[in-house]
Each structure stands twice: as structure tokens, then as C-alpha cells.
Amino acid sequence: MARLTLERVAELAGVSRSTASRVINGQDGVRPEIRKRVLDVVELTGFVPHAAARTLAGQRSRILGLAIRQTTAQVFSDPYFAALVQGVSRACNDRDQTLSLFLFESTHDHDLLPSRLLRTKLVDGLVITATYADDPLLWQLTEAGVPLVVVGEVSNPDIPTVDADNHGGAALAAEHLLSLGRQRIGTVTGPMRSGAAATRFRAFERALAAAGQPLQPDLVVEADFTDDAAHDAAKRLLARGPDAIFAFSDRMALGVLRALGEAGLSVPDDVALVGFDDLPPARLARPPLTTIRQEVEQAGTEAVALLLERIQDPSAPARRVELPTSLVVRESSVPRRAQEVSA
Amino acid sequence: MARLTLERVAELAGVSRSTASRVINGQDGVRPEIRKRVLDVVELTGFVPHAAARTLAGQRSRILGLAIRQTTAQVFSDPYFAALVQGVSRACNDRDQTLSLFLFESTHDHDLLPSRLLRTKLVDGLVITATYADDPLLWQLTEAGVPLVVVGEVSNPDIPTVDADNHGGAALAAEHLLSLGRQRIGTVTGPMRSGAAATRFRAFERALAAAGQPLQPDLVVEADFTDDAAHDAAKRLLARGPDAIFAFSDRMALGVLRALGEAGLSVPDDVALVGFDDLPPARLARPPLTTIRQEVEQAGTEAVALLLERIQDPSAPARRVELPTSLVVRESSVPRRAQEVSA
DNA sequence: CAAGTTTCTGGGACCGCTCCCAGGCGCACA
DNA sequence: TGTGCGCCTGGGAGCGGTCCCAGAAACTTG
Known part of the structure; x- marks a missing residue:
């Protein structure tokens, strides 16, 4: 069976290659009647243009x-x-x-x-x-x-x-934690050479400062966006007694959560936790994670x-x-007195 | 600047297109000396053959x-x-x-x-x-x-x-739960039209039966490999009082874990839990999940x-x-008496 | 109704590579 | 030294499209 090519389609429709090509690519300048004839053949044969040939001739691979x-x-x-x-x-x-x-x-x-x-x-x-x-x-x-x-x-x-909007998102996180009355707010950042991490950090820092409660350098630890690194970083951080932590991603927040659990600290009672992303794991965490939602x-x-x-x-x-980014409040950061309210 | 093509490379090396092509495709039958000349030009110019042209001519797109x-x-x-x-x-x-x-x-x-x-x-x-x-x-x-x-x-x-090896894996899960002395072993399966789910189910059933402790139909619930569905299915299952659950994937096991938590049941004390896959979430779960490892x-x-x-x-x-599949034992299924051992 | 447009259509020239075939060359053998 | 054969190499013919251009057809317009 001869391969199905544009040439063959044109032949079957009784037109030239060029005309068939025009019809198939939706260019105008073809009489409706002829256009239909070509489309019928295409429909009938199930013709699909050869990708490589198109790319070669047309300079676009799609x-x-x-x-x-x-x-x-x-x-x-x-x-x-x-x-x-x-x-x-x-x-x-x-x-x-x-x-x-x-x-x-x-x-x-x-x-x-x-x-x-x-x-x-x-x-x-x-x-x-x-x-x-x-x-x-x-x-x-x-x-x-x-x-x-x-x-x-x-x-x-x-x-x-x-x-x-990393800037706005991080600011939301800061304001939220402040609104809970937390005093020793820490953060587990991403690697600072990542633009997103740097921006979130600056915004977070600025928002806390603006509220008269500047970020304390010893409450800042850096990780690499993995949960394991965040877990280790959080362990160091916990030694300095934070009462709130902003992790730069949900995945890292999960690592932090693990560290908190291992340290016997309760969330949000001892430490309030906020992540970033709002991807499925945030909702599934125990307790469900407050986070900054972004539309990935x-x-x-x-x-x-x-x-x-x-x-x-x-x-x-x-x-x-x-x-845009937005704040999604879940149990990991409810106010202390409301803590007994269940999901 | 003229585009860099095989033709041009050949020209620069003072050979024909065909010879250049042979060298570039590693075919033999080219004198070493000439081969080197071509390779030098390729190196120098950084020539890379055009993908579409190759595909078109060679019938293989790679x-x-x-x-x-x-x-x-x-x-x-x-x-x-x-x-x-x-x-x-x-x-x-x-x-x-x-x-x-x-x-x-x-x-x-x-x-x-x-x-x-x-x-x-x-x-x-x-x-x-x-x-x-x-x-x-x-x-x-x-x-x-x-x-x-x-x-x-x-x-x-x-x-x-x-x-x-779904068969072997499911059997391992069954034997493991039996070895813990569990009596009411339940399962959260995947959709039965999935081959993997069907196989795991048969093997699990068979292994329990072989141990004289056949799977009870009311302790079988079906989900669709998502954690949410597993969560809902587990809620139904819990009403029948299982003391062990085999979930057909880690992701589903996580859903089950959530349901157990919501029901106030402890793992592994009240219910032992085994998943399937051994992907990162299994290790990160609280408690860490016993699971059947497969090499995805x-x-x-x-x-x-x-x-x-x-x-x-x-x-x-x-x-x-x-x-191959293998059993990875973690805290979600340690024997009851050893439960107080920490991570 | 001729001449000038505009609208369609067809053919040819590639796009850059692979593959096949024929011819050139060198060597061994007789 | 003539012939045969094998190893290399070069050229040509596609692969299946797109795009440009020229010519045919249809439609204006004075």
C-alpha cells in the first residue's frame, strides 16, 4: 500500500499539491467547492501530514x-x-x-x-x-x-x-503569623540564589520589620526546597525556640512538620506553620497546612x-x-484558643 | 551566515556529503585519516545534524x-x-x-x-x-x-x-500482616479493571487463604488509586473493625492513614497499615509506612x-x-509490643 | 468588448539528510 | 602484466512537505 502523502491526497481530490496544502493548513484563497473536495478526501483517508517533512520545509516543528x-x-x-x-x-x-x-x-x-x-x-x-x-x-x-x-x-x-507574586505571598504569610500574635517568627528558606527564594525572603523580612517586629537572623535557616533538607534545617531552628515558622514551600513545610513532631512540639499550639504553594500535600498533611497558594x-x-x-x-x-498568590488558612496556624475546633 | 549543514561540513573537510554522513553516523568503511578530518570539522564547527531532515530521510525520528x-x-x-x-x-x-x-x-x-x-x-x-x-x-x-x-x-x-511482581508483593504484604498476628485483615484495592490491582488482589486473597485465614469480603473496599478515594473507602472499611489494612498504593495508604487519624485510631496499635510502591511519601508519613517496594x-x-x-x-x-518487589517494614506495622520504640 | 485587475491554481525549487549504486583505485593472484 | 575483486568514495534520487512565482480563469471597468 502506497503511503498516504499530500501528493496522494491531492491526486484523489483532483487538485495540485499546493492547493491541498493550502486547504490543510487553513489558508484562504481556495474556492469553497474545491476546499470541500479536499477536506472530504482528508476525512475519508484520515490523512495527517508528516511531521518531519513539515518541519523540514516549513522551519517550524510545532x-x-x-x-x-x-x-x-x-x-x-x-x-x-x-x-x-x-x-x-x-x-x-x-x-x-x-x-x-x-x-x-x-x-x-x-x-x-x-x-x-x-x-x-x-x-x-x-x-x-x-x-x-x-x-x-x-x-x-x-x-x-x-x-x-x-x-x-x-x-x-x-x-x-x-x-x-512571591513578594505579595511572603508578605501575606508574615502578616498572618503576626496576626496570630506570634513573637518569635522563624523561616526555612530556599537556596538564596534562587530568585523565588530571595524575593520571598526580602518580602517576608520587610513585612515583619514594617510591623515593628524584625526578623531575627538566628531564626533564619536555609534549605534547598527538599523536605529532607528542610527537616534538618528545622531541627537547628527549633533549638532557638521559634513559635512560628514560614517554610518557602509546602514540601519543605512537610519536612519541618516532621521535625516538629520528632521534637514533641505541637502544631499550631507550640509552633504555627505556614508553607508556600498549596499543592495537594498541604491539604493532606496532619495537621493540614496553612499555605500561600500559587497557581502552578x-x-x-x-x-x-x-x-x-x-x-x-x-x-x-x-x-x-x-x-496572584493568596493565603489559605488551615489548622497548622489557627489561633491558639480556637485550636480545639476540628477540621 | 550560511547555515551549517552536512553539505557544508563535507565541503570544509574536502569530502562528499556521503562520506561525511558515514563518519557522523559512525558507520565504518571510511579511511581513518579521512574520518579524522571530518570529525575535526564537526568538532570545530559544532555541527549537529538537523533532526527533521534525518527523520524524513531516514524514517526514524529518535x-x-x-x-x-x-x-x-x-x-x-x-x-x-x-x-x-x-x-x-x-x-x-x-x-x-x-x-x-x-x-x-x-x-x-x-x-x-x-x-x-x-x-x-x-x-x-x-x-x-x-x-x-x-x-x-x-x-x-x-x-x-x-x-x-x-x-x-x-x-x-x-x-x-x-x-x-505484583503477585509476590501482595503475598509479602499478606504474610507480613499475618506474622503480626492480625486477625481482621482488610484491604483498600485499586480499580479492579486495572491489571495491577486485580493481580494484587488475587495474590493477597490467596496468601491469606493459604494461611487458613481467608479474606473476608466485607473487609474489601475498592478505590481508584487516589488518596481521596482511599480515604473515603477506608471510612467505610473502618466501620467493620479491621485490625490491619493493605492499601494497594502508598498514595492510597496515606488516605487511609488520614481516615484512621480522624477515627481516633492509632497506627499500628489499633490498625496495622501496609502500602505499595515505597515512594518518598511512604517514608515521610507519620508514622512511616510499611510498604511493598517496587522499582518504579x-x-x-x-x-x-x-x-x-x-x-x-x-x-x-x-x-x-x-x-522484583520486596517488603519494607516501618512503623506503621511494627508488632504491638515493640510499639514504644521510637524512630 | 478590450484591457486591466483580482482571484485561484499548478509547478518547480528547495529544506537537509540517508541510502543505493556505480565507478575509481589498489592489491592479490595467476 | 593482465584480470578480478574488494574497499572507499562520490553523485543522484528520493523522503514529504512549504513557499514562491507565473499563468489561467473570472471579474472589473471605461
Whole structure:
């Protein structure tokens, strides 16, 4: 059986390749009657254009890459990335793009990204996340002329980004803990070279200071967004007797929670706890976690939209989208007197 | 600047396109001296062959698809899939393949899979998971002649699969709970049309029966692998007073744990709990979860290996790889008397 | 009704690579 | 030294589309 090609479809419809191509790509300038004839044949045969041929001839692959740097082997199991992937995937499906996922370890697969995905012209553009604000990779990529969108913060103003309102979110957390009357408010931060962590930190610090209750340096510990690191960091922190902790992600909050449990401290009675993200684990934790909600999945779809814009017009100024954050109060931070109220 | 193409590389090396191609593809039959000349030019220029052109000419895209059906919006956040993706991704990187991720909702994106990924010849083959044993999609795909590997169980013997030893794992769980002296052993199963769930159930049932302590029908409740469903199912189950529960996944065990907590029951004192998977959440749960360990990430890499075999020789008999399972005992099922031992 | 437009349609030239085939060259053998 | 054979190498023909351009057809307009 001869392969089904555009040529064959054209033949069956009694038109030329060019005309068939126009119809299939929805270009106008084809008489309705002829258009219908072609569409009928397409319908009948189930013709679908060959991806590679299209790419080769048309210079566009309709494949978008999603690159995630794996700091540790477990990073991808972070529900944050799961949600992000979900959003990106949905957007790709909706906008007729194919998603290519690229998980790389900085050390090992580093050059695979440029060579495998980019210089081969496999992808039209890249959504990239889990990078640091001044990641050299980003410069490398922009210089290579790859359409790029970063989910998170970057220092290079020519790169479009989509990010949560980290500033507002952290401020909400601070105000909330203050409103509970907590006096010794501590924090388990992410790595400070991460833009998100740095921003949350500054905002948190500022909000506490504004309330006349500045953040005490000894109540600040740094972790790396994993629960294990947060657990260890929290153990150090607990020695300084905080009565409230703001963890920079839910996943880290879970680690903190574990440390609190091991120390025999009750939440929120002894220590109030607030996380960041509002992903499923927050709700499932015992006690359920108060957290700063951000729209991770939406960030994914938004990133795809930005990337498509970028691909179409690479010279347009880089847009930056900021997604809202909000406070979700659960049991891990209810006021002390209301503590006996159950879920 | 003229684009860097194979032609140009050949020119720079003073050889023909064909020879350059041979060198780049590692074929032999090229004089070492000439080979070196070409490789030097490649090194110097950083040439990488154009993916689409290769695909078009060579009939192989070097792209593997990973398709995951999304039963609920949250499925992908299941750490099981996270681990699987991780494994598949790593294997693709190692074996010079690109990974295309396709998350689809049965209802909405169903036909996107065949048309977007397959008929366009975008992918050389497909790893597919989260399907049911007799999923019509699988027949459809095999009939379309797409090289296919399923992670899980399928009824069609012509499809290669990689799967955990569900039978052995479930038996381990049963024996373990029996060894604790539990009398009223219940189970929260996955959906029975899932092959894994069915197998685990049969094995669990059989192992209990073999010990002269058959599974009581009223102590069996079915859920759908999500924690919420497991939580609800467990609430029903608890009314029948079980003293041990085997949940068919860690994620479900977490839901059960929540239900137990809400019912004021202690684990493992009142009810011993065993999960399945041994993914990170199991260790992080309070108390840490006894579980049946399976090598999810390895399943991913194995699937890629099988798929590559399949692509190379589609007519070879379908291999089935079974990965070992093992019992990991943690606090959720320690013997009653040892309960006071802390972590 | 001729000439000038505008609208459609068809053909050719690629896109960059792989693969097949033919020819050149060197060597062994007779 | 002539012939045969094997090893390398180069050229040509696609792979299946897109895009540009020219020419045909249909429609204006004076």
C-alpha cells in the first residue's frame, strides 16, 4: 500500500499539491467547492501530514520543549513540578503543539540540552524552570537565539518570564503569623540564589520589620526546597525556640512538620506553620497546612502562551506575567484558643 | 551566515556529503585519516545534524513517546508517575533519544494521541501506562503498527510489558500482616479493571487463604488509586473493625492513614497499615509506612530498553519483564509490643 | 468588448539528510 | 602484466512537505 502523502491526497481530490496544502493548513484563497473536495478526501483517508517533512520545509516543528534541571534525583517528584508539567502539557494539547520533556542533571546531561534539542532544530522554543536567576545556561540559550520562557525569576530582562507574586505571598504569610500574635517568627528558606527564594525572603523580612517586629537572623535557616533538607534545617531552628515558622514551600513545610513532631512540639499550639504553594500535600498533611497558594498549573499554560508569542515575534519586548498568590488558612496556624475546633 | 549543514561540513573537510554522513553516523568503511578530518570539522564547527531532515530521510525520528492517561486531573502528581517519568527520561538521555510526553484525558484528548504523535510519524514508538488490561486503545495502537511497550499488565500477549511482581508483593504484604498476628485483615484495592490491582488482589486473597485465614469480603473496599478515594473507602472499611489494612498504593495508604487519624485510631496499635510502591511519601508519613517496594524508576528505563528493541525488530516475540518487589517494614506495622520504640 | 485587475491554481525549487549504486583505485593472484 | 575483486568514495534520487512565482480563469471597468 502506497503511503498516504499530500501528493496522494491531492491526486484523489483532483487538485495540485499546493492547493491541498493550502486547504490543510487553513489558508484562504481556495474556492469553497474545491476546499470541500479536499477536506472530504482528508476525512475519508484520515490523512495527517508528516511531521518531519513539515518541519523540514516549513522551519517550524510545532514541538515545544520543557526543560527542568534536576538538582537532586528527586526533584521531579516535587508536586510543584508535577503541576507545572500538567499545565504545560494541557496548553500544548490545546494549542496543537507537541511537548518534549527534558529533565537534565546539571553535571551530566548539561550539553545535551543545546545539542539534542536546540541545534537539531527539534524544538521551536523552550520553557525552562528550576534555574537560578543568573544561570549561565540562560545566557547561552538566549545567545543561541532560542525562543525562551522562564518560569521563575531571571535577571536578564530580555527573557520573558511567568512567575508567582512571591513578594505579595511572603508578605501575606508574615502578616498572618503576626496576626496570630506570634513573637518569635522563624523561616526555612530556599537556596538564596534562587530568585523565588530571595524575593520571598526580602518580602517576608520587610513585612515583619514594617510591623515593628524584625526578623531575627538566628531564626533564619536555609534549605534547598527538599523536605529532607528542610527537616534538618528545622531541627537547628527549633533549638532557638521559634513559635512560628514560614517554610518557602509546602514540601519543605512537610519536612519541618516532621521535625516538629520528632521534637514533641505541637502544631499550631507550640509552633504555627505556614508553607508556600498549596499543592495537594498541604491539604493532606496532619495537621493540614496553612499555605500561600500559587497557581502552578496556570503558570505552565501561561508559559506556553508566552512562548508561542515569542516564537511568532522574537523581537517583541519580553513580557513578564505575574500570577496572584493568596493565603489559605488551615489548622497548622489557627489561633491558639480556637485550636480545639476540628477540621 | 550560511547555515551549517552536512553539505557544508563535507565541503570544509574536502569530502562528499556521503562520506561525511558515514563518519557522523559512525558507520565504518571510511579511511581513518579521512574520518579524522571530518570529525575535526564537526568538532570545530559544532555541527549537529538537523533532526527533521534525518527523520524524513531516514524514517526514524529518535523520539520516543511516553503516554499517560489522566483519569483525574491529579493523576500526574502521583509520585508513581513522577518516578516513572524520571526513569524514562534518564533512559532516553542515555540512549540518545528524545522524550515526548503526552498526558491525555480519556475524554477530551483521546484522538490526539493517534493523530498528533503517531500518524505524523513523530515518534518511533510509545511507552504507555495507566491503561486498563483490555484497553481498546492498546488494540488500536497495535493494529496501527506502532511499536509499543506497556508499563503494567495487558491481556494482549503481543505487547511487550514491564511490570512489578505484583503477585509476590501482595503475598509479602499478606504474610507480613499475618506474622503480626492480625486477625481482621482488610484491604483498600485499586480499580479492579486495572491489571495491577486485580493481580494484587488475587495474590493477597490467596496468601491469606493459604494461611487458613481467608479474606473476608466485607473487609474489601475498592478505590481508584487516589488518596481521596482511599480515604473515603477506608471510612467505610473502618466501620467493620479491621485490625490491619493493605492499601494497594502508598498514595492510597496515606488516605487511609488520614481516615484512621480522624477515627481516633492509632497506627499500628489499633490498625496495622501496609502500602505499595515505597515512594518518598511512604517514608515521610507519620508514622512511616510499611510498604511493598517496587522499582518504579527502573521500570521506566526498562521500558525504554524494550521499546528500542521493539523498534529495531518489530516482529520479535514480545518480551515481558517482571521487576522484583520486596517488603519494607516501618512503623506503621511494627508488632504491638515493640510499639514504644521510637524512630 | 478590450484591457486591466483580482482571484485561484499548478509547478518547480528547495529544506537537509540517508541510502543505493556505480565507478575509481589498489592489491592479490595467476 | 593482465584480470578480478574488494574497499572507499562520490553523485543522484528520493523522503514529504512549504513557499514562491507565473499563468489561467473570472471579474472589473471605461
